Amino acid sequence: MRGKHFKHFLKRRTFMRNLDTPVKQIRRKIFTEIAKIGFESTDESLIHDIESIPYNIVEERAKYRESIYRERAVASERVRLAMGLSLRPENRSVHLTDGVKSSNIDEKYYEPPLMQVIPSACSACESNKYEVSNMCRGCVAHPCIQTCPKGAISMVDGKSFIDQDKCIHCGRCKAVCPYDAIAHKERPCERACGVKAIESDEQGRASINQDKCVSCGMCMVSCPFGAISDKSQIFQLAHALREGTEIIAEVAPAYINQFGEDVTPGKFRSALTQLGFSNIYEVALGADIGCISEAHHYAKEVATGNLPFLLTSCCPSWSVMAKKYFPAMIDNISQELTPMVATARIVKKEHPHAKVVFIGPCASKKLEAMRHSVRSDVDFVITFEELWGLFDARDIIPSACEDIPEETQAATAAGRGYAIAGGVAGAIEACLKEYYPDVPVHIEHAESLAECKKVLTLAKAGKIKNCMIEGMACPGGCIGGAGTNAGFAKTSKALKKYVDGSDPKIPSQELENLELN
Numbered sequence: 001m002r003g004k005h006f007k008h009f010l011k012r013r014t015f016m017r018n019l020d021t022p023v024k025q026i027r028r029k030i031f032t033e034i035a036k037i038g039f040e041s042t043d044e045s046l047i048h049d050i051e052s053i054p055y056n057i058v059e060e061r062a063k064y065r066e067s068i069y070r071e072r073a074v075a076s077e078r079v080r081l082a083m084g085l086s087l088r089p090e091n092r093s094v095h096l097t098d099g100v101k102s103s104n105i106d107e108k109y110y111e112p113p114l115m116q117v118i119p120s121a122c123s124a125c126e127s128n129k130y131e132v133s134n135m136c137r138g139c140v141a142h143p144c145i146q147t148c149p150k151g152a153i154s155m156v157d158g159k160s161f162i163d164q165d166k167c168i169h170c171g172r173c174k175a176v177c178p179y180d181a182i183a184h185k186e187r188p189c190e191r192a193c194g195v196k197a198i199e200s201d202e203q204g205r206a207s208i209n210q211d212k213c214v215s216c217g218m219c220m221v222s223c224p225f226g227a228i229s230d231k232s233q234i235f236q237l238a239h240a241l242r243e244g245t246e247i248i249a250e251v252a253p254a255y256i257n258q259f260g261e262d263v264t265p266g267k268f269r270s271a272l273t274q275l276g277f278s279n280i281y282e283v284a285l286g287a288d289i290g291c292i293s294e295a296h297h298y299a300k301e302v303a304t305g306n307l308p309f310l311l312t313s314c315c316p317s318w319s320v321m322a323k324k325y326f327p328a329m330i331d332n333i334s335q336e337l338t339p340m341v342a343t344a345r346i347v348k349k350e351h352p353h354a355k356v357v358f359i360g361p362c363a364s365k366k367l368e369a370m371r372h373s374v375r376s377d378v379d380f381v382i383t384f385e386e387l388w389g390l391f392d393a394r395d396i397i398p399s400a401c402e403d404i405p406e407e408t409q410a411a412t413a414a415g416r417g418y419a420i421a422g423g424v425a426g427a428i429e430a431c432l433k434e435y436y437p438d439v440p441v442h443i444e445h446a447e448s449l450a451e452c453k454k455v456l457t458l459a460k461a462g463k464i465k466n467c468m469i470e471g472m473a474c475p476g477g478c479i480g481g482a483g484t485n486a487g488f489a490k491t492s493k494a495l496k497k498y499v500d501g502s503d504p505k506i507p508s509q510e511l512e513n514l515e516l517n
């Protein structure tokens with residue numbers, strides 16, 4: 001997806017993310033209502049409070065769908081997902097609050113599948129169809145007819161017409177039309193999915209092939225109907241915060257600008273403290289530990305030719321995609337702890353009885369936290385979007401909070417730069433140049449799963465060698481993740497300013513000796 005097409009894709013996604021759409025507003029309302037229940041509801045009122053949410057969200061008349069009943073049906077399924085529950089089946093009766101009691105515990109983890117299509121919300125968008133619009137002028141040249149390799153286009157009532165039974169979806173007609181009168185209809189969720197996991201059910205609605213899905217969430221943020229959503233732990237976290245449990249937040253560096261341009265790191269820390277967190281750590285500290293180890297690994301294994309290439313592991317969707325689609329490359333994936341896990345290990349070492357919450361931009365971190373292959377030490381994962389719901393539930397406005405000074409935790413510019421595409425590669429390269437000035441450095445980075453697949457295909461074919469490859473599932477990197485609130489352009493600028501103003505620039509090698517196993 002490099003070049004013009006990739007830039008167009010990123011611009012389209014960024015533009016939609018910049019807008020405060022009704023979909024975003026509805027999701028935020030749901031998270032706020034669920035958080036309020038976690039903070040305030042008693043065992044006696046819990047069921048009633050949950051059942052009231054669809055009526056609180058959709059009050060007297062439908063705004064976005066043909067009936068109030070359908071809007072409430074959609075809202076009900078959103079409530080279940082926000083509670084960490086699965087969608088209800090369409091072919092049998094299941095109560096809205098079925099399974100709530102088993103979710104009303106602090107230790108509730110996510111149960112796959114994480115990403116789910118809400119059938120009643122899906123508009124059954126057409127998939128990959130070329131259609132002539134009313135912009136057609138019936139021109140004499142008929143370039144669309146001339147270029148079609150299958151004779152699928154003819155003139156009907158003076159206008160071009162595409163026979164869908166003959167069309168092979170090559171797009172040549174659209175490319176040559178002088179009036180741009182031919183539309184290419186695509187499912188936005190399908191277009192956004194880099195692993196082609198979006199399929200159709202028997203009614204033409206989108207469905208997710210879980211064998212292909214890597215839970216990046218790009219389908220979710222690209223659906224203009226809000227028909228795709230992920231599960232949440234927001235209810236369980238609010239419940240734990242209410243109980244006064246010692247809970248420590250580890251915050252991904254992508255938080256910059258997520259809650260307003262005037263929310264400083266100090267104000268953000270203050271808001272988290274008001275919410276009930278007993279301490280806040282930067283995930284950038286775990287990133288610092290990782291980039292030191294990756295630099296040493298590169299110098300000792302890749303630069304010497306023992307490994308043809310090494311793949312970074314900090315993005316879980318990229319890592320899962322590599323394992324699913326390129327299983328022969330498993331040994332090339334870095335075995336270093338991800339920044340989230342490394343930071344959680346530090347927290348648990350210093351606060352062995354505390355609960356750890358990862359707060360970040362990433363949906364797929366929710367599954368990384370519960371994997372069994374590597375102990376994560378992470379008890380909750382919430383996104384920035386979900387965190388805003390928690391703030392709203394407690395009437396906390398981050399921009400109005402006291403600007404308290406940051407505690408020094410040794411996070412560097414290198415670690416904080418992990419949040420943007422190329423930041424991991426840049427951090428490792430900076431460390432290599434400092435620790436191994438005579439070692440030549442060859443590092444590539446890919447963003448978006450489609451581009452990641454292309455890079456891995458080249459590596460498999462032997463066309464990329466002696467190289468460290470950074471992969472990011474989300475266009476733009478973590479700051480373009482599915483759980484973010486802010487647009488890419490402003491966030492990117494703010495983060496770069498934050499990184500440029502951070503000292504030291506790279507971590508000390510002494511961090512590598514920190515025992516985290």
